[in-house]
Amino acid sequence: MTRAAHYMGDRTFVVNGVEPVPPGPGQVRIDVAYTGICGTDLHVMHGAMDHRVHAPAVIGHEMSGRIAELGADVTGLAVGDPVTVIPLEWCGQCPACLAGHTHICHRLTFIGVDSAGSMQNSWTVAAGTVVPLPPDLPLRHGALIEPTAVAVHDVRRSRLAAGEHAVVIGAGPVGLLIGKVAQSVGASxxxxxxxxxxxxxxxxxxxxxxxxxxVDVAAHVREHTGDAGADVVFEVSGSGSGVRLATDLLAVRGRLVVVAIHPVPREVDLHRVFWRELEVIGVRVYAHADFEEAVRLVHGGQVPAGRLISRVVPLDEVAAAFEALEAGGSVKVLLDCGAAA
Ligand SMILES: [Zn+2]
Ligand SMILES: [Zn+2]
Structure with missing residues (x-):
């Protein structure tokens, strides 16, 4: 028996024993080391995603662990390998998939929301979702690869270049990671x-x-950029005021990157978009190359994963971990799912 945290609906989790799922052909079973809790998981806990998450459900998608068991026909992986998982499954047949944009598949399955996630000791997934981690990377840091891949994707889509100036609106975990990834390409x-x-x-x-x-942010940005404005603004706050500010801050031909999931339609100053030839760029999850770059940046220290981990809480105390995150004052809270010990 292994242990799994089940979301039971109505802000409740129950941790109990389950039989590990043996890996089928093309699958692997992972002993989970750490699972990070993010804003999406908080939304699930609040019941806002009950249309997708059917209790009792194991959630969690920001993780690290070690390969414990290989199913038939799995090559290139070995028992004991440190890994993380790209929590996406796509259909391969819709127009988005056929165009090569599998991460925005019309029928995308987000593992850990739409199917079982990693808030458990033992997790069985398709081998194709596995991303190997460097053997010397602390497994705690490995749990931050997924949110870092979000930031890598956002910066890649923005075409941010060395010498450019970026503004990040909102300093939650993703905003902080975008800031560090933006610095890694040589932007201020x-x-x-x-x-x-x-x-x-x-x-x-x-x-x-x-x-x-x-402070008057627009005046400050103008002063910092020789009156030009910001080349890229990442809107990570999810607020209407953030969207309004973003267009005010952008330089001629600046790019507004919509990172936050805005729950309602927002007003956008389209006159400003017209006048300055601004671009609005949507960004959603990540592709495989973004995970590889995220591993490189966390391993190389350009993304200081260790300093973003505020607390590590045992899996059995999952409810306390969610409470700690909700109370504020934490960046990343990790669940210790056992395999690192
Ligand atoms: Zn997340
Ligand atoms: Zn598809």
């Missing part, structure tokens, strides 16, 4: 954040911050 970065604790974390990892409630 300003992070806007209302919360003083989040600003402090950003400063600690080498990101310049501004409090948009206290």
């Amino acid at each position: 970065v300003t992070v806007l954040e209302l919360d003083p604790h989040r600003r402090a974390v950003a400063e600690e990892i080498g990101l310049s911050t501004l409090d948009p409630a206290a």
Whole structure:
């Protein structure tokens, strides 16, 4: 028997014993080391995704672990290998898949939301979703590869280049990761954040911050860029005010990257889009190459994964871990799912 945290609906989790799932052909079973909790998991806990997550359900998609068992026909992986997982499954037949954009498949399955996730000791997945980790990468850091891949994808889509100036609106985990990935391509970065604790974390990892409630951000960005404005703005706050500010900050032919999942339609200053020839770029999850770059950046230290992990909580205390994240003051909270011990 192994242990699994089940979302039971109504903000409740129950941790109990389950039989490990033996890997079928083309599958692997992973002993899970760590699973990170993110905003999506919080939405699930709040019941906002009950149309997709049918209790009792094991969720979780930001993880690291070691291969425990190989199914038939699996090559290129060995028992004991440290790995993470790209939590996507696509149909291969829809127009998006046929165009090569499998990560935005019309029938995309997000593993850990639409199917069983990694908040358990033992997890069986398709071998094709597995991404090997360097043997010397701490498994705790491996649990941050998935959110880092989000940031890598966002920066890649923005076409941000060395010498350009980027503004990140919102310094949650993804905003912080975007800031570090943007620096890794040689851009200068300003992070806007209302919360003083989040600003402090950003400063600690080498990101310049501004409090948009206290300073005239547009004037500051103009001053910093010789009156030009920002080349790229990443909207990570999910707020209407963030969207309004973003178009104000952008330079001629600047790019607005929509990272946050906005729950309602927002007003956009399309006159500004017209006047400055701005671009609006949508970004959703990641492709395989983004995971590989994320592994490289976390392994190389350009993304300081260890400094973004606020707490590690045993799997059995999953409810406390969600509470800690909800209470604020944490960046990443990881569940210790056992395999690192
Ligand atoms: Zn996530
Ligand atoms: Zn498809």
